[in-house]
Amino acid sequence: MALMMQQFNFFLSQILFSQINVSEAPSIWSAFKRPIDISTYGHLSDWLFDYITVSITISFIFVCAGLFGFCYYYSAKRNKVPYYTYGYKKAHLKITLLIGLVVFFAIDSMIAGIANKDIKEVFWKFPTADENPLHVEIMAQQWMWNFRYEGSDKEFNTDDDITTNHILYVPKGRKIEYRVSSKDVIHSFYIPFIRNKVDAIPGRVTRLWVELTKTGTYDIGCAEMCGTAHYKMGAKLVVMEIEDFEKWQASANVLAKNGSDPSTVENYWGWKWEKQ
């Protein structure tokens, strides 16, 4: 397994250095966009984001219209005599309650409904065995990501497991299920390009599934504060066509078998993949 990393050094350098093009400085407005979406479900997040943006913009326009409009029309200069109401008028209570309920039913319950549906039907609907998902175990540590694929024996934590760190090779167009844990402190497995993240928690295994739609190399980050070098705890997601991925998997599998050293206990950090 250790040998394997050296074999892929060339590949690694190609990926890491090919895409950074030092061009002219970006404009300030280039920050006003999301990273591209490379997953089958990222659009749900984007759509809901835009939906909320529209709803709250409308609400905020009302607030500002009231705030600035009233400040203009009812300033002491223009309106010398304020309108007096004694006590608490029932009508006032009714108006405010109505506004509260309209906001709740028109905006919040819509959003909660959509998000509930997304969770149930997408984010928590993990791929079943007949969808043939790729299984990957992820072990986070200060400050590195370790990835483990099952070998040809379809079992985790055996000699023919493929392990990588810093680079996560995955196929396009096949569902992938990650099981994530941590060796030391809490980390968070974060891929901005799929609009999703899940915490890596010592003593627990968390899950995340994704199906990718675009090949290429993308950033993975650690989103949870994990110590001094938290900011450097990145990795690369390399998305390949299925055929390329299978080719890589086959050769890596051979390398892993040949290079495995049963005496190195720390290489066996994986765990049995259980049905959940």
Added chain:
Amino acid sequence: MTYAHDIHPAPTTFLTKYVFSYDHKVIAKQFLWYGIFFLGIGGMMALLIRWTLAFPGEPFPVIGPILFPHTNGVVPPDTYSMLFTLHGTIMIFFAITPILIGAFGNYCIPLMIGARDMAFPLLNLLSFHIAVLSAVLMLASLFLPLGGAAGGWTSYPTLSTLIGSPGAGQTLWCLSLFVLGVSSTMGAINYITTIIAFRAPGMGYFDMPLTIWGLWLTAILNALFIPVLGAGLLLLVFDRVFGTTFFLAGAAATTGGGDPILFQHVFWIFGHPEVYILILPAWGMVSDFLSFFSRKPAFAAKATALSMTAITVLSTLVYGHHMFTTQMSPLLTQTFMTLTMTISIPSAIFFANWLGTLWRGSISFDTPMIFALGVVFVFGLGGLTGLYLGAATTDFYLHDTYFVVGHFHYTMAASVLLGGFAGIYFWFPKMFGRMMNETLGKIHFWITMIGLNGVFFGMLVVGYAGMHRRLYNPFVYEFMQNLIPLNTFITWSALLMGFGQLPFLFNFIYSLWKGPIAVENPWQVGTLEWTLPSPPKTHNFDTIPTVKCGPHEFGNPLLKTGRDFQYQTEELVR
């Protein structure tokens, strides 16, 4: 129910008058100075953080080389973690809490409800001096060999256990907050008792100014939830010092095993109400000021008070939305999400009431008022952006990004800060007997407003673009290269906001001695504290007043007194 004598005798020596005073007004000023001092320290830390994000690897100008001689003035990565940890901690516990709750709570509660002092003056005295002890512990941690706490203000284990933070700084951090919790609990019990038992005769709960409502609800939340934080911190100290494993799991838990997520539950059971602990006093003040300066009764004030109460209750039921990405069971996730969304009902109600108060008023734009209007604006933005984070679908993406940072700064920092300034400008004449300068106040407002929107809206945008939190140098990531210019812009805005506080500081200190002498009631407001001379005597009221009407009686056309408002001690004219 009048008292024949003072609650405590008038102090005679310097020590009893200014240091170990039982007088709630003096303790309030002590908390005010304490808070302003830490606001300065926390603000400097914010500027160091922002500088690092905009100009990674460049020395901080002027004071950088003095603070970090080993790196020629560049903030080192480990120091950076300490800075954002202590920035959060100091701003929340040592700046906002003392100013909003310590200073205004102590100052306003007895004066506005017509009492001579707090129910427990000794507890009050102790609560300040224990807060000082807590600050000493926190600052002492900075001088330890491995430095102060560096695990973020949330200090999640296992990073905050010995696995991630070996130095004693984290232990001191826990102890300091525990001690501060003792102080806050003392204060809270005092406030609750005083408001329930010491209201002037005739003052029902709905005759209390809304400021008092906010402070009261805050005190209730404090008394209920600060002990929860204390328990969590104590367990964390046990893990660190005595080798227990409450929060350890996995390879690190050699004997038995706990659960790091347990701490998150304990922390956020406290942590979500804490947000409302900070904002409720500001909401109360804003609700009052909008009415005071519109010269018009607060629109549906009862509904405002009740919706603040509803929010207080709801705030204890929604904490799980901080933990969506820890993968709680789907049922919990959905429940917390739905409960979170219901907060919008009371929020919308009091927003409507705020605007309703302005409607057909006769608004004068004095400094306290423009700050209060500023709160309405920034809290609108802050509250509404919470929707993205309450919905799990979008939260999976935005959690732990700068979007969250922008959101909670809008709600907790911007709104509370503006509310606090409004309070300072408003009660300064009563506190110190002099007026602050209006022009400087307005300059202060506009610079602060422009600066803070540049900072916090910029944060929302970079978070939307995917930039995650607590990064020493975000630009090691390829996908964030395009965020450099905006981060630079945010830093310039932060510097603007920082320098914008200089007019305030000058105004505050200058007016203490040289400001024009304040009259008894400069804002022409009818609540009880304005019936007293500025500043009031040690025992506040010679005779305890009898309250006959609500706090917002403005513009009654039947008034024949030549004033457009009624004091609360006057029978309602109808």
